[in-house]
Amino acid sequence: MTRRNKGDEKPRHTRVPLNKLEADPDLFQHRTVKLDNAHAEALVHVLSRGETLDPLTAWVDDRGQLIVVDGHHRLEAYRRANWTKGVPVVIHSGPEENAQFLAMSDNGKQRLQMTQEEKSNWAWRMVRDYPELTAKRIAEGPVSLRQVRNMRSTMRRLEQAGEALPDTWGMAMVMDKGNAGEWDEAQREERRVAMRAKLLEQIRAHLSLAAQRDPDMALEVVEEVMGRSRFEIAADALGYRKMTQAEIEGDDLPF
Missing domain, CATH: 3.90.1530.10 (Conserved hypothetical protein from pyrococcus furiosus pfu- 392566-001, ParB domain)
Incomplete structure (x- = not known):
């Protein structure tokens, strides 16, 4: 690379x-x-x-x-x-x-793997901070040539609109929404990944510490934020089910 x-x-x-x-x-x-x-x-x-x-x-x-x-x-x-x-x-x-x-090298057994969102942010900063590099050169990194060209087009539109270029690719896409027309499926997924990573960054430390100290309390907070119905839908999607009263009391455990 x-x-x-x-x-x-x-x-x-x-x-x-x-x-x-x-x-x-x-x-x-x-x-x-x-x-x-x-x-x-x-x-x-x-x-x-x-x-x-x-x-x-x-x-x-x-x-x-x-x-x-x-x-x-x-x-x-x-x-x-x-x-x-x-x-x-x-x-x-x-x-x-x-x-x-x-x-961005990836050849060490003791190296944490990079997420796709992190790789995209790296490529966006390369496009933003090193304009002398060709798209093909940047695509020698962990992103596709198509994505690099899309980033360059986004950067030009933001510059023409007088916008300050942000640090993350996800934010660049959000800022560019009014200039680029409708997003395709790949762009929508990129934005979703970027928003997920930003949310994780905001809540990870606090929620992780709370879960270590009092897991039930941490789940109560998540349920309150999501709302009961959405929380139950999410739990069901992850393969969890609501315990019966008998199971809660220990009389009819499923194991």
Whole structure:
């Protein structure tokens, strides 16, 4: 997925002190949830057993600083473990846009999988922030050429309408609704995925904590927000059914 431009140095495998590594998650961490605490703790546990983590991928910026572009959870695990040995790193040089492709590499067993919404947001930011890149170049990432061309058309319409370009592809589609006519099925599904991810981002932390402390209370909150009838329809769709009074009292359990 990542090509080397003429003049770029060959990637270098080495170990560096932890304090020599920086992170810029706003630029290179394209996940909706920037830090998955459970995944970070699992990696800390791996380190505590004396096992190794996949090498981080780092890029040398114009200051000569090493910026982690892939491996943010591994970096967090090393920090939580107070790691004092050298950290295994693959170091790349070259233009920033090449580093963005490195950030989307998908070849490590300890890497969380990206959602389709996260991949779309990455492609949208590439279209927005690196206009000199061709559509074919961006489509070497995890999205189709058709989607990249659709994003470019959307960006032109928003610019012509004097709109500020948003950070996410889902929001770009919402803003473009009045300019693009009717959406096709693929665009409607993209918008639904984007809205779902945004909602998850807003409620995940609070609801997850509530579910750990008091699962029944968390479900009561969800039911109140959805309304009883919608809640029961959703539960039925997920394969759950309402217990009878006898089952609740323990006299007629289905197992």
